[in-house]
Amino acid sequence: MSAAAAKAKRAVRRPVSIASFAQSENVRRDDQHNEVEMLMPVVAEVFANIGITKNDIDFICSGSSDYLIGGPFSFVTALDAVGVWPPMPESHTEMDGAWALYEAWVLLQEGEIDAALVYSFGRSSPGNLNEILALQLDPYYLAPLWPDPVSVAALQARALIDAGKGSEEDFAAIASRSRKDALSNPKAQVAHDIPVETLLRDEYVVSPLRRHTLPPITDGAAAMVLAAGDKAREWSDKPVWITGFDHRIETHSLGGRDLTSSPSTAKAADVAGVADGPIDVAELHAPFAHQEIILKEALGLDDGVTINPSGGALAANPIMSAGLIRIGEAAARIASGQAARAVAHATSGPCLQQNLVCVLEGE
Amino acid sequence: MSGQTTAEDLGPVTTLATPIRLDFEFTPGVAQSRFLRGLEKGRFVGQRCPTCGKVYVPSRGSCPTDGVPTTEDVDLANVGTVTTYCVVNVPFAGQSIEIPYICAQVLLDGADISFMGLIQQIPTDEIRMGLRVEAVWVEPEELTPSLASVRYFRPSGEPDADYETYKDYL
Numbered sequence: 001m002s003a004a005a006a007k008a009k010r011a012v013r014r015p016v017s018i019a020s021f022a023q024s025e026n027v028r029r030d031d032q033h034n035e036v037e038m039l040m041p042v043v044a045e046v047f048a049n050i051g052i053t054k055n056d057i058d059f060i061c062s063g064s065s066d067y068l069i070g071g072p073f074s075f076v077t078a079l080d081a082v083g084v085w086p087p088m089p090e091s092h093t094e095m096d097g098a099w100a101l102y103e104a105w106v107l108l109q110e111g112e113i114d115a116a117l118v119y120s121f122g123r124s125s126p127g128n129l130n131e132i133l134a135l136q137l138d139p140y141y142l143a144p145l146w147p148d149p150v151s152v153a154a155l156q157a158r159a160l161i162d163a164g165k166g167s168e169e170d171f172a173a174i175a176s177r178s179r180k181d182a183l184s185n186p187k188a189q190v191a192h193d194i195p196v197e198t199l200l201r202d203e204y205v206v207s208p209l210r211r212h213t214l215p216p217i218t219d220g221a222a223a224m225v226l227a228a229g230d231k232a233r234e235w236s237d238k239p240v241w242i243t244g245f246d247h248r249i250e251t252h253s254l255g256g257r258d259l260t261s262s263p264s265t266a267k268a269a270d271v272a273g274v275a276d277g278p279i280d281v282a283e284l285h286a287p288f289a290h291q292e293i294i295l296k297e298a299l300g301l302d303d304g305v306t307i308n309p310s311g312g313a314l315a316a317n318p319i320m321s322a323g324l325i326r327i328g329e330a331a332a333r334i335a336s337g338q339a340a341r342a343v344a345h346a347t348s349g350p351c352l353q354q355n356l357v358c359v360l361e362g363e
Numbered sequence: 364m365s366g367q368t369t370a371e372d373l374g375p376v377t378t379l380a381t382p383i384r385l386d387f388e389f390t391p392g393v394a395q396s397r398f399l400r401g402l403e404k405g406r407f408v409g410q411r412c413p414t415c416g417k418v419y420v421p422s423r424g425s426c427p428t429d430g431v432p433t434t435e436d437v438d439l440a441n442v443g444t445v446t447t448y449c450v451v452n453v454p455f456a457g458q459s460i461e462i463p464y465i466c467a468q469v470l471l472d473g474a475d476i477s478f479m480g481l482i483q484q485i486p487t488d489e490i491r492m493g494l495r496v497e498a499v500w501v502e503p504e505e506l507t508p509s510l511a512s513v514r515y516f517r518p519s520g521e522p523d524a525d526y527e528t529y530k531d532y533l
């Protein structure tokens with residue numbers, strides 16, 4: 001692809017703004033509320049933030065996985081949290097809410113609609129994640145062995161160390177910094193200030209991964225309102241614009257990938273135009289500490305970029321929502337004036353198999 | 364190593380069985396817990412929408428029409444109306460009731476949504492829309508926070524309900 005063609009490809013046809021964002025408390029286990037009750041206050045808040053109601057929305061898209069709660073069609077019943085009467089166009093991705101956001105964004109690009117609600121709920125606690133996440137692996141050769149997600153991530157971390165791209169000290173430093181930053185995030189589940197030397201005294205969970213390099217198990221939900229056209233200005237004095245957006249996937253065969261790099265992230269970053277300007281803040285969905293190193297390289301971020309000021313997925317990892325939350329957190333940094341241009345990233349699948357990159361800018 | 368079976372002897376693999384079983388802890392939530400606790404006491408508890416006034420049984424915590432929390436508990440009658448039904452003649456795995464049997468949507472008096480119930484003590488060729496039925500509960504010591512507390516519904520002996528009373532619930 002020529003440079004001009006690449007530029008044309010990434011051109012955003014219609015500016016879309018992130019008008020509002022809300023997330024629930026992130027907790028180890030919410031055994032009080034079903035998914036409708038988890039979502040309802042979040043949806044109410046995302047509307048109340050900008051003084052609108054569901055009647056101002058043209059389209060709804062959600063992201064969740066029935067496997068997490070073992071509830072068939074839980075994504076359909078979750079719509080009860082919004083109340084879709086009169087009937088409204090609606091869609092669902094069996095993916096993180098970041099991909100639901102992408103679907104809504106594409107529809108907004110078409111110009112048929114001006115506003116969309118995106119939400120996701122992630123209940124990681126009702127089942128055994130070690131078993132559930134094994135089922136996203138290739139069903140013939142890998143899934144029947146039931147490899148747990150920590151062991152799979154450990155293979156990647158080991159490959160990273162062997163390639164000289166990172167060390168256990170590096171992983172601990174990322175975990176230490178992330179959870180220290182999380183102290184200023186009221187929605188964080190795990191936040192503390194523990195120095196690297198102390199963390200390195202942890203036992204291995206699966207070598208070379210120690211407990212601090214792992215994401216917490218989290219129940220949580222998030223919601224976002226997207227706006228285009230007049231509504232973008234109506235709902236915000238200083239809109240946060242999506243100026244680049246793309247997602248890419250790699251083979252599901254772990255053996256067919258170089259686990260120490262993320263070509264799908266690099267490709268998405270190129271199409272989204274990450275390098276077209278300076279990046280102030282990056283919210284990266286790196287559930288395991290070592291994955292931040294891989295993503296930072298794939299996105300071409302230098303050491304001047306503030307990474308995961310929210311604490312990232314190491315502070316709270318509601319599966320299916322954690323990616324959408326990265327985009328919400330990045331947008332919040334721009335809305336507050338702390339950043340002019342930010343990149344947000346979401347991942348899905350084992351070892352960063354699938355990656356989404358979203359560039360956000362203020363005015 | 365002669366005598367050992369080789370891959371060639373066995374031919375290509377055409378089927379791969381990978382048994383999967385996942386266990387979950389179900390979280391009914393605040394509203395549905397009230398319904399389940401009601402069943403444990405031998406009664407149906409619904410919840411009313413503060414916006415449209417509709418009563419859901421069980422409520423999952425919100426009005427699906429308005430998207431607002433249902434907070435007011437409503438005790439419902441033990442009797443209701445069959446709005447629609449089917450006679451099950453087909454055996455299937457895990458079936459616990461002798462066929463043929465009747466599965467019906469029952470609209471409890473005071474509720475604005477029907478739910479599925481087993482109808483017994485009536486010949487299958489006499490089941491009809493509008494039939495008035497009452498819930499038959501298990502013995503008090505057998506009551507649990509589960510729909511298993513309702514053994515079945517049976518004709519209540521009242522005259523059939525007028526179509527006008529349930530036409531909006533079909």
Ligand SMILES: [Zn+2]
Pocket residue numbers: 412413414415416417426427428429430
């Ligand atoms: Zn209502």
